[in-house]
Amino acid sequence: MSPKASTRVARGIITFLFIYLATPIVVTMIYSFSTSWVKTILPNGLTLKWYSELVASPEFMAVLLRSFSLGLLTTLIAMACFLPVVFYANVYNPQVKSHLRFITVLPFTIPGIILVTGLIQLYAELPIPKIIILVLAISLLSLPLTYQALDNAFIGRDFRAMFEQALVLGDSPFKAFVKVIIPNIRAGVLVAMLLTFTSAFGEYVLTNLLLGGNFETLKIYMYRLMRSxxxxxxxxxxxxxxxxxxxxxxxxxxxxxxSAPHKSTKEGAKK
Amino acid sequence: MKTRLKVFFPLGLLVVLVLLLPITVMIIASFQSADGSFSLENYHQVVSTRYYTEAIRNSLAISLVASVISLIIAIIGAWALTRLAPKTKNILISLFNMSSSFAGVPLAFSLIILFGNAGIWQALMTALHLPRTFEIYSLSGTTLAYTFFEVPLGIMFLFPVFEELNPEWKEISSVLGAKPMFFFKKVIFPVVLPNIVEVFTLLFANAMGTYETTFALTGNSLVTIPTLIGTLIDGGLTANVPLACTFATLFALFMTAIVWLGNRVTRSKREVKA
Structure with a gap:
């Protein structure tokens, strides 16, 4: 196969994949604009009625607020747990990283449904608000995302020198970290925060089973609506x-x- | 030492509170009989009750088929992705990431609109006077549903591996007179195979642990290990948390072994390389 032909084949494959993965999403979108679409190939008509109905319902805002706070709290806890550790591992002790690797496979070996079983067995009878346990557990399960995104942020710069210069200049370690390190990894931190927030915002398994559906978040609301x-x-x-x-x-x-300036330095080094 | 303690304290506390303690308690509870004494009764039930073995069989069947199919599509997809322009690559990876986070309730709902009893597919079949051939709430339907998040996940895992393959290798081997097939079998395949095995174990483990999509799609009509655990925790009168703990313990053990093996394959390759 010539390179040109293989690029064409590649484009075809990606287009096909794209259509395959997007079809359910597109169909749901069309469905949301249809007056009714039951047992017909095409919807009967188009309308915005369902949007105004849902957005106007008081439940909708309450649900968004709950999911939003869950996402925000989880993001803060995940950052507080991981920022210092990833910084320390990258700057002072790279060996720690090999121990942290277990975290990246955690969602595969102990997925939500397994973790929630242990959590219920341990905490069901204890007088601790379940919502606290929930936030902590979601933070734990979002750690792989947080870890990977944060770890990437530390590639390619000498943070140790930066940090120690700030210490020499009289900053406390915490102050030095906030003033010198954070501004330099802010893109990575932002990516990590967005990914963590998104995963907590759309959480279902833990929330539903741990709180028994009493705390109606986005996905639980979605499931209830789906049935009714x-x-x-x-x-x-x-x-x-x-x-x-x-x-x-x-x-x-x-x-x-x-990544744009980053890449150009890389290419420069190659030349 | 003191700063080290401070650095690890929040993460350590989190891991102890919501991972180590619950999992330990879960394992202990799995060995408890109804009156609280030590017994293997729960484990005996898991292997001897037909409904429970069916859950295990269903889980294994769906996960195995879904992950094999998804792996094949992901290999082709990841290869195709490496052939595109860098900017397109980045955008597509974000899109794949997004479509894998669409899994769960939204995915199940979309598939019901598409393939459900009142869905578009059935309408199409009726209009064409064809028999109903595909049932989304079935084993094969659930397997299809899994591919919608397994394929993008597989592509995201495999793409960096394929991206690392050096295009110069191909030139060198063809200069040395190797046929493309020979090159593929002797150069690419040995390099990529361990990664493919590892990605397969991750996809398989991910499918085995899928609760949300299965539950939202089939309710409790199709029993898998995760939906069974969900019922045992949540089921009101039929709730049996110690038995759920038994299933969860077996599951965690089995998955840790598989993921560890998958990791082992790539690790040994890296060591050889060094």
Whole structure:
């Protein structure tokens, strides 16, 4: 195969994959704009009625607020747990990294459904608010994302020298970290925060099983609507999808903005 | 030493509180009989009750088929991705990332609109006077559903591996007179194979642990290990948390072994390289 032909084949494959993965999403979007679409190939008509109905319902705002606070708290806890450790591992003690690797496979060996079993066995009878346990558990399960994104932020610069100069100049370690290190890894921190927030925002398994559906977050609401009111659920799914797309767009922009100068130094070194 | 303690304290506390302690308690509970004494009764139930072995069989079947199919598609997809322009690559990777976070309730709902009883696919079949051939709430339907997040996940794992392959190798081997097939079999395949095995174990483990999509798609009509655990925790009268702990313990052991093996394959390759 000539390179040109193989590029054409590659484009074809990617286009096919794209259509395959996007079809369910596109169909849900069309469904959310349809007056009704039951047992027909095409919807009967188009309307915005379902959007105004859902957005106007008081439940909707309450649900968003709950998921938003869950996402925010989780992000803060994940950052507090990991920022110091990833910094320390990268700057002072790279051996720690090999021990941290277990965290990256954690969601595969102990997925949410397994973790929640242990959490219920341990905490069901204890007088600790379940919501605290929930936030901590979601933070733990989002750690791989946080870890990877933060770890990438430390590639390619001498943070040790920066940090120690600040210490020599009289800053306390904490102050030096906030003033000198954070500004230099802010892109990585931002990416890590966005990824953690998104995963907590859309959490379902832990929230549903640990709190028994009493704390209605986005996905739990979506599931309830799905059983009772397909149209409303499709609107919620579409809004959720637009939210995900928006986050992805920000991520793409951050990566393009920050990776551009990085790349040119790499190429310069090659020459 | 003191700063080190401070650095690791928050993470350590988190890991102890919501990972080590619950998992330890879970393992202990799995050996408890109804009256609280030590017994293997729960384990005996897992292997001897037909409904439970069915859950294990279903989980293994769906996960194995879904991860093999997804792996094949992901290999082709990741290869195709390396052939595109750098900017397109970045955008597509973000899109794949996004579509894998669409898994769960939203995915199940979309598939019901597409393939459900009142869905578009059935309408199409009826209009064309064809028999109903595909049931989304079935084993094969669930397997199809899994591919929607397994494929993008596989591509995201494999793409960096393929991206690292050096295009110069191909030139060198063709200068030395190697045929493309020979090159593929003797150069590319040995380098990539360990990674493919590792990605396969991750995809398999991911499918085995899938609760949200299965539950949202089939309710409790299709029983897998995760949905069974969900029922045992959540099921009101039929709730049996110690038995859920038994299933969860077996699951965690089995998955740790598999992921460890998968990791081992790539690790040994790295050591040889060094």
């Amino acid at each position: 009111n397909g149209q409303a659920s499709s609107v919620l799914t579409t809004i959720y999808f637009i939210f995900l797309a928006f986050i992805s767009l920000i991520l793409i922009l951050i990566m393009q903005h920050y």
